[in-house]
Amino acid sequence: MQQIPAIGLGTFRLKGQAVIDSVRTGLELGYRHIDTAQIYGNEAEVGQAIAASGVARDELFVTTKIWTENLGAGRVIASLQESLQRLGLEQVDLCLIHWPSPNDAIPVAQYLGELLEARRQGLTAAIGVSNFTIAHLREAIAAVGREAIATNQVEIHPLLQNRKLVAFAREQGLHVTAYMPLAYGKVLAEPVIQRIAANHGASPAQVALAWSLQQGYAVIPSSTKRENLAANLAAAELRLSEQDMAAIAALERGERVANPDFAPAWD
Template sequence: MTVPKFGLGTFRLKDDVVRRVVADALELGYRAIDTAQGYDNEGEIGEVLAASGVPRADVYLTTKIKPANYRRDALLDSLRVSLEKLRVEQVDLTLIHWPVPNGEVRPEEYLSALAEAREQGLTREIGVSNFNVAGLRRAREILGVVPLATNQVEIHPYLQNRRLVEFARGEGLHLTSYMTLAVGKVMDDPVLRDIAGAHGANPAQVALAWALAQGFSVIPSSTKRENLAGNFRAQDLQLTTEDMDRIAALDVGEAARIASPESARPVWD
């Protein structure tokens, strides 16, 4: 696995907010930044990275191709535009953002184009996001020997995606958890608050440590520097087996899913 275990998510962060957050994160020690064409913040992130003084080789940079750019030529051209905005010659990881199972562009085209982007050196690694088990199986058939670096999916204490996790582990596929904090819901959870109290931590750190303990990468976000610092320290939190079991019991499945756009989502496992 080459995908860093801990990074900064930038969904919904724009303009001066994303500039400040990325600058704070880099100062705090973050060395992985996750963005997407659809986030409309690649340019601002590129500005901050260029001005930060942090060597390019030290930052793992991920972007995602938005569905409007899935046709072969559009995908390759749009990724070149992303590189220009990010002010880099190559990103470390490029993902297909959503599978769009009923879209005009089939997986054979956009996944083959993504592999071509890797061959051309536009991206060092490739992966997918929001793919279900069937989608992952098909992706591997299409890509053949070209490896998938990760599948980035919504995983948090209330949506634990166990069938997908089991399949990924069996196939040696890495998972990246997004929305690990369930858009802040974890902060008021009595179980997570109790576990946090026993460790001198906070519930966000507990949720992140829970995901990390399962081998997932995480990409939490915050607009507050103190929260960015606190999230980063979750890497040092070791949960007990009892803690993990208590969090496992919080899973309620699909009822807790947050991200599920009708036009792009697969049939969830």
């Protein structure tokens, strides 16, 4: 599996022309990691933008995610085939289980086993999970082995640092992808972030992204504005000091944005 590019383009909540424009602009600016999901209802548009971009397939890293309704027997592989059809691709680079089965109605071993089979069939180059707790990760590792799990994609930003989960992932050698790395803009209003940004001649968004990147996470911010897309990509060049990192670490307050009623019992 190729390494997950550190900065990706998230497409959550983007529909129709908005997602086509965002992906097209992102690819023009140099993004090569595009993140979508079955539930976003935009795989076809993402695929359209990729096809129109002229970027070679082997230069791209495309992620999609299996929705909870497709975790039942036989549906994991069938639904991934439908996703590939919508995306206009023969294979995605990474396919994630989007959320653990609500109330654990379906065992982790069952749907991850099917996802591993999808990898064997060449439908995805790598597999992983999203929104998995430590308990779910333990089950996943027992089911398919640690080496098979390319990442756990979870909400992480300065206001929700998910430290217990991250510590467990590090112990296990598991990669982490931070989604909602700006907490829908909430992070940008933090005086500490604004002060650090001013000191570096950077934007608050770049500071928040650099904070995640320096901890080894991949990040998948989304935007529809060209200047923000460009600035987010440039966050990789920003180096924060130990003092900066410590000041941001102190912002932790367990402020979770993504918490649907079917979410697992968080760590």
